[in-house]
Amino acid sequence: KIYEDVSDLPGLEYDFVIVGGGTSGNVVANRLTENPNFSVLVLEAGVSNEGVIDSIVPFLVEGLLSGPNIYEWNYTTTPQIGLNNRTIPYPRAHILGGCSAHNGMVYTRGSADDFNRYAALTGDPGWSWDRIFPYFLKTEKWTPPADHHDTDGEFDPTVHSTDGINSVSLNGYPWPIFDHHVIQTTRELPEEFPFNLDFNSGQMLGVGWLQSSIGGGKRSTSATSYLAPKFIQRENLHVLLHAQVSKLVDPNKTNEDLTFGGVEFLQGESLFTAKATKEIILSAGSVGTPNILMHSGIGDSKALTALGIPSVLDLPSVGQNATDQPIVSAGWSVNSTQTVDSITQNMTRYDEAFAEWNRSHTGPFVEVGATHIAWVRLAADSPIFENSTDPAAGPDSPHIEISMGTGGAPNPAGHAMAMGIVVLNPTSRGSVTLQSNNPFDPPLIDPGLLKTDIDIYTAREGIKRAYRFVQAPVWQDYIIAPINALLNLSTEALDEFIRNTATPGSHLLGTAAMTAMNASWGVVDPDLLVKHTSGIRIIDLSIIPLMPSAHTQAAAYVVGERGADLVKARWE
Numbered sequence: 001k002i003y004e005d006v007s008d009l010p011g012l013e014y015d016f017v018i019v020g021g022g023t024s025g026n027v028v029a030n031r032l033t034e035n036p037n038f039s040v041l042v043l044e045a046g047v048s049n050e051g052v053i054d055s056i057v058p059f060l061v062e063g064l065l066s067g068p069n070i071y072e073w074n075y076t077t078t079p080q081i082g083l084n085n086r087t088i089p090y091p092r093a094h095i096l097g098g099c100s101a102h103n104g105m106v107y108t109r110g111s112a113d114d115f116n117r118y119a120a121l122t123g124d125p126g127w128s129w130d131r132i133f134p135y136f137l138k139t140e141k142w143t144p145p146a147d148h149h150d151t152d153g154e155f156d157p158t159v160h161s162t163d164g165i166n167s168v169s170l171n172g173y174p175w176p177i178f179d180h181h182v183i184q185t186t187r188e189l190p191e192e193f194p195f196n197l198d199f200n201s202g203q204m205l206g207v208g209w210l211q212s213s214i215g216g217g218k219r220s221t222s223a224t225s226y227l228a229p230k231f232i233q234r235e236n237l238h239v240l241l242h243a244q245v246s247k248l249v250d251p252n253k254t255n256e257d258l259t260f261g262g263v264e265f266l267q268g269e270s271l272f273t274a275k276a277t278k279e280i281i282l283s284a285g286s287v288g289t290p291n292i293l294m295h296s297g298i299g300d301s302k303a304l305t306a307l308g309i310p311s312v313l314d315l316p317s318v319g320q321n322a323t324d325q326p327i328v329s330a331g332w333s334v335n336s337t338q339t340v341d342s343i344t345q346n347m348t349r350y351d352e353a354f355a356e357w358n359r360s361h362t363g364p365f366v367e368v369g370a371t372h373i374a375w376v377r378l379a380a381d382s383p384i385f386e387n388s389t390d391p392a393a394g395p396d397s398p399h400i401e402i403s404m405g406t407g408g409a410p411n412p413a414g415h416a417m418a419m420g421i422v423v424l425n426p427t428s429r430g431s432v433t434l435q436s437n438n439p440f441d442p443p444l445i446d447p448g449l450l451k452t453d454i455d456i457y458t459a460r461e462g463i464k465r466a467y468r469f470v471q472a473p474v475w476q477d478y479i480i481a482p483i484n485a486l487l488n489l490s491t492e493a494l495d496e497f498i499r500n501t502a503t504p505g506s507h508l509l510g511t512a513a514m515t516a517m518n519a520s521w522g523v524v525d526p527d528l529l530v531k532h533t534s535g536i537r538i539i540d541l542s543i544i545p546l547m548p549s550a551h552t553q554a555a556a557y558v559v560g561e562r563g564a565d566l567v568k569a570r571w572e
Ligand SMILES: Cc1cc2nc3c(=O)[nH]c(=O)nc-3n(C[C@H](O)[C@H](O)[C@H](O)COP(=O)(O)OP(=O)(O)OC[C@H]3O[C@@H](n4cnc5c(N)ncnc54)[C@H](O)[C@@H]3O)c2cc1C
Pocket: 019, 020, 021, 022, 023, 024, 025, 043, 044, 045, 046, 065, 091, 092, 093, 094, 095, 096, 097, 098, 099, 100, 102, 103, 104, 105, 106, 107, 108, 243, 244, 245, 246, 283, 284, 285, 286, 288, 289, 292, 505, 506, 507, 508, 540, 541, 542, 551, 552, 553, 554, 556
């Protein structure tokens, strides 16, 4: 059941208390309550997702991300050295479903190399691609696109599952000219941009059709799927909204291990404590989880003491190693009206499209306007490798993502197409730290973008590759001109463009990194237990130690699935 008021809860003691009803947290809540003997309380700071139209309608997602609003934590980054000291809004969802309820819905799993690298780094083969792959199938419910078009040749059914929980589909609204030109490019430039039937197979390189967490024309989130009515009616599952956790309380050091008596949270003006008889599970995300740990006295003891927070466990990696992917955009004005701007800049078409969505959950509002992704590698003989190590997880992993579509280009004068160029494996690192000892003050978020030579080099190369893509003959009569003529710029000027315009991908991870038990850094062990503690686990994206070459929600779902299995293995 979902509760808005703490006084309606049946009590404040449960087997498991999960902090954060976000992407991973709701997966854990669902899987643990499959066992009728386990009672679970989820504490979510944010609001209900019920009826939030900007979250439900894929095309309207920007409504949740522009400007301060109640569905957001409304964070801002620290000044970013690599972005010419700009500070940038840093979206984090404050709504049941977490970031799965306001993200871009792109569904990408990462490469087999990525997960095999996690297994090597942790010494736990359970994190390898082959062992995680069944979890991708367990979480995913492959769904026909909203327009029910023939999807033959657009994906590989053998790497998907129709039996899972969270809907994933191909685009449900066609952009025939643009779609044709992208696929034709893979024929005209097959060496550089080969067609990839399904980049979610573990082998990502090439150009493939976009897959999204959308089902029946509506966004699928961890709340709409894992907390769907048939699950939320379980008697042992309790979700409390408007409950912001401040810290873990009543620390107790017995022998080697540290335990906590409960979780303190604020609702309205009052503080309450929820107790977990088996485990406290932190699923508050890559910002929320380290924030709570540090306010509980777990972190760099010197930094905590300086803020007047009593240190209970010196774990300096908490909040460090923060990693995010920078994105730069390139746009071209085009000789076509089959573009997203033809809808957004024409109120009549916009209203018609919205009406169509309301009628039948079809039409342009069933997606966001991106259609394909190209995954490419830096050339093996790139000069940057003389001084920098290759950051990709392996030889089959991409360094650069180029996502493309007719949406997202800033071209008020006419019609346009756009590409989002992503540095997939950044080597720059940032942090999540505290500005005060008040748990309700926002933390300092430093995604640490574009601080290293190889990161800015990769962004530059990504732009060049995007321009190479549209040099395929098929684009000749379609493209009028680049919106910013980036290829004419000197290296210095191109760097300036990147530093002045790049934005964070909002894929932050690594702030409570999982490493081998005896590693010199890290926060959790490969079973996701906080090192040197007992009864506290972290199950969210913050545990992923290195960026996968992907958008990150699919990883958050499988972390939830495997994390839940690890908990069950301990207590069943
Ligand atoms: C704007 C944006 C666009 C994105 N686009 C994509 C995309 O297109 N594709 C993709 O794969 N990934 C995308 N991502 C990334 C992806 O959505 C996230 O990596 C993933 O959802 C993170 O899951 P999580 O469970 O770790 O955290 P979250 O989903 O953020 O869940 C954390 C939950 O904990 C709650 N919480 C935090 N602190 C507290 C507290 N103190 N007390 C109680 N509750 C608390 C939060 O309110 C939230 O509900 C995007 C992210 C953003 C922000």
